[in-house]
Amino acid sequence: MIEFRAPDAPPTEPPERDGVKGLEGEPLVVSISDLHGYLGATRSALKTVGDHEDYDPLVESDDEGQLHWAGGDEYVLVLNGDLIDRGPDSEGVIALVERLSREAPHGHVRVTLGNHEWGVLFPALVHWEEWYSSQRTDDDRRGLCEAVANGDIVACYEGYNFTYAHAGQPTRYEAGPINDELVAAAEQLAPAIGTGDDDAVQRDVIDEHWRVLSMGEQGGRGFGAGIVWLDFRYLPGASLPQVVGHTRQEQPVQKGNVVCENVIRSNQTNPGGEAVLVESPDSLRSLERTFDGEVHTNDFQVPETAHADN
Template sequence: MIELSAGDSDAVPTDARDGVDGLDADAPRIVSVSDLHGYLGDARRALTTLGDHPDYDPLVEADDEGRLHWAAGDESVLVVNGDLVDRGPDNEGVIELVERLAREAPPGHVRVTLGNHEWGVLFRDLVNWEAWFSGQRTDAERRQLCEAVERGGLVAAYEGYNFTYAHAGLVTDYEAADLNDRLVDAALELRETVGASEDADTQRRLVDDYRRVLGLGRQSGRGFGAGVAWLDFQFLPGNAQPQIVGHTRQDEPVQKGNVVCENVIRANRSADGGQAVLVETPESLVSLARTGDGGVERAEFDLPETTH
């Protein structure tokens, strides 16, 4: 369950774990997509938008069997902004795709943030998700996911150039490194009790002890008091720390002041097109979205007036 190995390295270096400035690369573009939710075909249509637009080099390329492989060298970072699984028909396929890209890309160039559905694997006794992929994971797979956090393969947040990437975001300011350290601490504690008699009690305690990272809020977990994997976009004010988030469904990428929400795949499941990625450079933020005829449409977003 989501090993997220980092190429030939057992662990992502701490600097590379937390943000693009920690990479040994010359200003790589950051490509992000969120809430793949087991929809492998839609994930493919989103990730191939760059190669199908005349102004962009491809992020991935397909082999003779149609499998996507990393094609961007050290010139790109891919941020999968939470919620790889549940809802769709091919959870294993999405995980396999992301893990393959993580192995093939240079260490630290594929980053995955903790979504509330990865959260549901770790803290399964706190939600009733037995019918979903996340709720059916074994204790061994839960430990494996804890180890992915420890290695830096799964993080709470990632610092881009002008925005911080997190699945749901926070109202108050934060540093990605701090949240990631706290997520590691929680995962190490949880791993020691997975499958033991104190497992459920440990889950409850950790969610309370690490509220900014793991906390459940009001209104089915998404309201006031929610942590970085759970907060609904409606509760993020426009003057919050600049963030790129997923979690809350949108028809197209939406900007509200300093905050951009990129969760578009589920809302476009019944439409032709709509799958999209965001592309951030030091100077710009744009979306590349599928059109109904299979083309790619580019849209620009405002950079925040103040950066983090």
Template sequence: MPLPILDGPLPSSSVRDSVNGLSIGDSPPTIVSISDLHGYLEPTRSALLTLADHPEFAPVVVPGDDGALHWADENYVLVFNGDLIDRGPANEGVLALVARLVDEAPPGRVRITLGNHEAIILSPDHFGYTQWFAGRVGGDDRRQFLEQIVAGHIVAAYEGYNVTYVHAGSPTEYRVEKVNESLIEAAKKLLEAAGTEYDVGTQRRIIDEHQRVLGVGTGHPKNPGAGLVWLDFEHLPPDAPPQVVGHTRHSIPQRKGSVYCQNVLRANLASKGGEAVFIETPESLSSLTREADGNVEMREINRFD
């Protein structure tokens, strides 16, 4: 099952697309982001609990009596920046955690961007990868996933205060609303074709018709020419638009010009610590990283004031 049911459409495209679409009054929410969970539940829990374990922050999630993590009802937006699934042993557990937080948080306070591993669910017959969770999704669950994209629960990109959250990124400017509408259009085409003789052809065709989001590179899916869910960090130039990306694995958070990569969870599985989240306020972008002794260290990545 690709994602548990996420109930109800979002109230507006502005809430779907941007933190500025929320009714935030005089207290702008802090944005917390994490990427590339890849079915590793315990490291994901450790990363999300870095806020609770740092003296400067209120928690974004709290452990409940049931042992699960729950929304802490604080002034946050939590962005899961793609690749929730595949590789790890607890895909269902990670997805249940994300769905629970979506259900418990106010509308628009938990956002999910599409990663390349989720994109495999859109076109499973084209990509294959039957050894992975994404490549084994059944027909009904695939339709459910597509319906969640149409409803606005899963987006191509999300606009923060000073950066855009997107799984892989782009070397050139793009409009968040436009790429999100493109992803919805692709999902509608796939829903119409699902289970028909046109299904396999549509799975391939949307990759070209919605290249800005779903396109793959020449010679390798992550090569130049790839869209927002596939392009490797190596191919993002320093003058690319300000973006927080995941996708390309590193052991510590990376910065290249105005592009910041937060994919560190999987590179640190073999040792204690290393799990991290990014924290964005209107003034700054920082990381919170779990150290080997369990303590949490905050590092400022950039200031915007």
């Protein structure tokens, strides 16, 4: 299903796996969430970096219109969960992310696990028969487990002042231990895939690694949900500074220390609205596509607690 690395490429190990400070220099962190198979909107969002005069391009088009990495080592791209389902071209989005991941310097394209990738791993817990995630084979599921074990897919990624996770958590956490827990879950699940124990092991893995994987109350997204599932409304403003997706917004919004960037799906019926966030060591800004194709910026507050932790 997902092959982010060339066959001879090494795994992404800590500290590169877990945060931007594991890389050399101070690359800008560009993030986007909930692509959901909307390839055109994804392309438009990624091209806002470079379409604005303050930023060099992150990607560039070839003669056939395919996007390629153009950011050198000046950027880290965080795909903040839910690459697939809902939209018309999950395969196209995956192919784009795979291509950028292979072309970028090692560790400069990071993918966090979204609840729809979760659905590939744990099909016994959901009934999404019409969606891409539920049509994956056992080999696809094993491949996704391998991507987690190799550090290609993580539960969260630490930027300069914000931690990136698909849904986030209200209590403090560190990327290293949380990502180690996701690896342990994948290694526990993989041997059971396709066996008679598959469904039972899926439930056991979620119960054991609930802080990462639990759906929570209310059929998912409610209290007790893990970092992949919790709804934005249950993240207090005083939480750890985080950038999350998962909960749909018309435009990126900030609630205290937490910024939600899930905007692609809510803007499908209107021109524009696609957006990315760009984080530097001392700022967080959105680049938002306007109805006429231009790029609007909006600066978010960096919590004082974030500066104090650096």
